[in-house]
Amino acid sequence: MQKSEWRADPLTWGTGAKIFEVFLEPTCPYSVRAFRKLDELLAVSGEDNISIKIRLQSQPWHMFSGVIVRCILAASTLEAGKEAAKAVLSAVGDHREEFEFTSHCGGPNLDATPNDIIKRIENYSGLALADAFAIPDLDREIKWHSRYARQNGIHVSPTFMIDGIVQADMSSGDDVSAWRERLLPR
Template identity: 25%
Template sequence: MPPPLPSSPQGIRFPPNSTTLPSLEVGVFIDFNCPFSRKIYNTIVSLSSSNTLPNLHFVFHLVPQPWHPQSSILHEFGLAVHALFGSEAFFKYASVIFSDSQTTCFDDMTFEKSRKEIYAHLCQLCEGFVDSDGASKVTEFLSIKPGSGNSGNDATKLLKFCVKFHRVRGVHVTPTVFINGVEAPDISSGWTVEQWAEKLASV
């Protein structure tokens, strides 16, 4: 039997719920536990608020880094939020986790925490846009059923698709940026909104 395939294109589009067709697509590979991913994410959010290119789409791709074990948990949670509540909720989660991760989710802060404890912390972070019923749905989505062995949870397959997507493109460092499918190695997480605008206008 062949391996499963995703039912929709990979990545999460920003701005969410855009109805325009992209003529310029920027793929941004990020890790929720990476401070440089945080910088580029915040810059792109600022850029989008003043964007003058109507057919510009950003697509965020998740890259959990295995040397930070909690990274996979942060991404699992984000994928669960996206699957259950859509893109707008996902980007609210992304903004919250990037604001919080450096103080509560780095290696030194999670070393003695279990997977369930980290999930519980992430649920608390989402209280502003996910109610208690929604948090229960996320918890159920991420639960490991007794007797299920090593089959994972409902986010496992989604996470595997993310990992396959970045591996076949040779993405290792976060953030990494592709413009219309081709890597743009000159783009830096330290770029300003003005540098981004100049780069995109030149394409």
């Protein structure tokens, strides 16, 4: 069996010793809210003080979650790597209603196919994803994210971890300043 040559760029920003891991489901409104705060958190904390790691938490009640997670990880294999993945996360977050079912079970997306979803993401992100989406063993990266979440007892999104410890009392509704204080107390 021939192995394909590809590499998924880790979804990590910053180089600091303090590790902030965020488990996100791309169409969850609370995950989108948390995702939109990460750049500001990195800016106010300093790239040399913290490392932010996005972990993808596919959830079956978000019906296209698996397809979208695969698109994000496929984007991370492109030349722009993690920035391409971030562009896909932004595109989905900015248009999340177009990737979600009404009440998680109905609406116009009942007629959408996975190819329709890929094309929508390509249109919104400006990235060509179909070839990367079709990488036969891309599922090893998807499985890694799933396994890592399970090993850490993560079941919902968003969930936050600081230095490997789940922070059950952190929320996407918290101000960035509160996150920063948790990460880098004065």
